[in-house]
Amino acid sequence: MSQKILIVDDEEGIRESLKLILGDHYELILTESGIQALSCLDNAPDIGLVLMDIKMPKMNGLEILKEMKARRPDVKVIIVTGYKSVETASEAVNLGAVGYIVKPFKSEEVLEAVKSNLK
Numbered sequence: 001m002s003q004k005i006l007i008v009d010d011e012e013g014i015r016e017s018l019k020l021i022l023g024d025h026y027e028l029i030l031t032e033s034g035i036q037a038l039s040c041l042d043n044a045p046d047i048g049l050v051l052m053d054i055k056m057p058k059m060n061g062l063e064i065l066k067e068m069k070a071r072r073p074d075v076k077v078i079i080v081t082g083y084k085s086v087e088t089a090s091e092a093v094n095l096g097a098v099g100y101i102v103k104p105f106k107s108e109e110v111l112e113a114v115k116s117n118l119k
């Protein structure tokens with residue numbers, strides 16, 4: 001059912017790492033901006049999980065998260081952040097994110113977080 005994963009990060013290197021970690025196990029959609037991510041979400045009802053950066057040009061991850069939860073309250077969002085700030089991460093959780101991963105991440109952390117949130 002909702003097994004597709006949407007990856008949102010403005011850095012190509014991060015998108016590629018996540019693709020290497022998850023690509024053999026899950027169907028992925030990769031995007032580099034919030035605007036793209038929102039249109040993907042509108043067009044792909046089978047997206048069940050989003051892995052999203054916070055620091056991106058134009059719309060940051062928290063703004064996009066708010067908009068995503070307004071459009072698709074069922075979709076789960078995991079924040080992947082370079083900010084070690086607990087405040088930013090907990091703000092994301094307050095806005096409806098199911099959790100967060102801090103960059104640089106290990107493959108196992110990503111796989112574990114995804115597995116526990118995609119049923």
Ligand SMILES: [Mg+2]
Nearest residue numbers: 010053055056
């Ligand atoms: Mg970024």
